[in-house]
Amino acid sequence: MEQRAGRINPASYQLLSLAAELAKSTGGQSEACLIGQGVTPLASPLGAHGARKVYAVDDAALAMYRAMPYATAVCAVIDAADPAIVLFPTTAMGRDLASRVGARRRAALAIDCTEVSPQGDDLLITKPMYAGKFSAKFRLSGKRLQIATVRTNAYSAAAPQSGATTDVQPVTVSLSSADQRLSIKEIVSTTSGVKDVTEADVVVSGGRALKSADNFKVLYELAEVLDAAVGASRAACDAGYQPHTRQVGLTGKVVTPKLYVACGIDGAIQHLAGMRGSKVIVAVNTKKDAPIFKVANYGCIADLFTLVPLLTQEFKKLRAH
Ligand code: FAD
Numbered sequence: 001m002e003q004r005a006g007r008i009n010p011a012s013y014q015l016l017s018l019a020a021e022l023a024k025s026t027g028g029q030s031e032a033c034l035i036g037q038g039v040t041p042l043a044s045p046l047g048a049h050g051a052r053k054v055y056a057v058d059d060a061a062l063a064m065y066r067a068m069p070y071a072t073a074v075c076a077v078i079d080a081a082d083p084a085i086v087l088f089p090t091t092a093m094g095r096d097l098a099s100r101v102g103a104r105r106r107a108a109l110a111i112d113c114t115e116v117s118p119q120g121d122d123l124l125i126t127k128p129m130y131a132g133k134f135s136a137k138f139r140l141s142g143k144r145l146q147i148a149t150v151r152t153n154a155y156s157a158a159a160p161q162s163g164a165t166t167d168v169q170p171v172t173v174s175l176s177s178a179d180q181r182l183s184i185k186e187i188v189s190t191t192s193g194v195k196d197v198t199e200a201d202v203v204v205s206g207g208r209a210l211k212s213a214d215n216f217k218v219l220y221e222l223a224e225v226l227d228a229a230v231g232a233s234r235a236a237c238d239a240g241y242q243p244h245t246r247q248v249g250l251t252g253k254v255v256t257p258k259l260y261v262a263c264g265i266d267g268a269i270q271h272l273a274g275m276r277g278s279k280v281i282v283a284v285n286t287k288k289d290a291p292i293f294k295v296a297n298y299g300c301i302a303d304l305f306t307l308v309p310l311l312t313q314e315f316k317k318l319r320a321h
Contacts, residue, residue: 001015001016001033001042001046002089002091002093003034006036008042009089010199011089011150011152011153011199012032012089014150015089015150016032016046016049016051017050017155017158018150019051019085020050021155022085022117022118025117026084026118028083028084029052029053030050031051031055031081031083032053032055032166033074033077033081034046034054034055034057034058035074035077036057037059037063038058039056039057039058040056040058040168043168044165044166046166048160048162049157049160050158050164051166052167053081053167053168055080055169056168056170057077057173059172059175061175064187066183067097068178068179068181068182069179070093070097071100071101071104072175072176073171074086074101075101075105076172076173080169084142085123085145086101086145087116088148088149088150090111090151090152095149098147098148099111101147102147106145107147108147109147109148110125110147111148111149112127112149112151113127113150114150114154114277116150119139120142121142122139122140123142123146125139125140126138131272132272132273132277151277153201153256153257153279154256194230196229197229197231197246197248197253197255199229200227200228200229201228201259202223202226202227202229202259202260203229203257203275204219204223204261205231205232205233205262205265205275206219206232206236206241206242206265206304207233207265208236209263209264209265209285209286209304210241210304212241213240213241215241216230216232216236216242218305218308218309218312222308222311225312225315225319226259226261226315228261230242230246231253231275232248233248233268233271234249234252248275249271249272249273249275250270251270252274254273254274254275254277255274255277256277256278256279257278257279258278259278259279259280259281259282260278260280260282262275262282262283262284262292263285264286265285266287266291266292267290267291267295268291269291272291272295276295280298281297282297285299285300285301285302285304286301286303286304288301
């Protein structure tokens with residue numbers, strides 16, 4: 001379970017559902033692992049989300065994420081739990097940890113999977129490659145520990161079951177001086193509490209067509225009614241309309257929300273690389289042959305400055321009911 005400052009990343013709940021599904025076919029059970037300082041109270045509620053057991057590594061030295069001590073902590077949990085399969089979300093932390101733990105344990109490892117299914121002792125995984133142009137299938141051998149990072153929203157989180165309980169097992173970890181080589185002096189948030197594009201179920205993105213930072217207001221208003229994060233194309237970020245932390249694409253962030261609304265974005269291949277995995281794509285563009293329409297489930301040939309405020313108005317009405 002990925003957590004920062006006591007908040008569990010929603011993608012982790014999706015992994016618990018997948019783990020429960022895998023456990024059904026492999027005859028095992030789904031168990032969770034929590035690492036950090038003061039994380040033990042977060043463990044019991046995980047029973048409702050399908051964890052039959054939770055390993056908690058609660059240590060002041062793990063207060064903030066650092067790759068080396070966290071990898072040591074995950075390995076300590078692997079020693080305690082002896083799992084066949086370990087899942088991480090495909091996040092910066094998940095990728096970082098999965099590869100380190102994989103190397104330490106000589107595991108079979110696949111990053112950014114969209115499908116994970118058991119076949120005998122092996123694990124069949126599907127993952128997009130070459131910026132989403134291909135989808136490749138791999139088999140992870142059951143002769144080794146199998147580790148996969150799973151793309152956010154590739155699986156849905158099951159609704160919590162009231163009354164379900166879990167065993168909480170504390171795990172202690174002894175960190176070496178090598179683990180402690182890196183220390184964190186200060187963390188400065190650049191997002192100041194604004195929803196990150198990689199974590200939101202809905203992303204409303206804008207392109208160069210927005211023409212200014214001020215004009216992005218029209219997207220922020222729509223985002224507010226949809227409880228969405230605001231993203232942007234590289235052209236919009238390079239022009240200074242939005243910070244690069246919001247850039248979606250090959251050199252930005254990869255997002256896989258339930259709904260992606262692309263406003264005034266042409267649909268260059270580098271942009272598609274960051275959002276084509278979204279469940280439903282809506283595109284608003286004045287140009288009827290804009291490439292974005294090739295990947296869109298719903299295309300609106302319209303001026304965004306006319307259509308987006310109308311959408312905001314209508315969603316407000318719907319939400320009011
Ligand atoms: P434009 O291409 O200028 O498109 C604007 C669109 O808005 C047009 O389709 C136009 O018809 C439409 N429009 C204009 N006015 C309106 C209106 N009033 N209402 C509705 N529609 C309107 N790009 C990314 O986004 N992310 C990346 O990570 C990224 N990485 C890159 C990496 C490399 C190595 C390279 C070479 C490029 C990368 N790019 C990336 C840039 C990419 O190639 C495009 O240049 C960029 O995505 C274009 O942004 P845009 O669609 O906002 O702008």
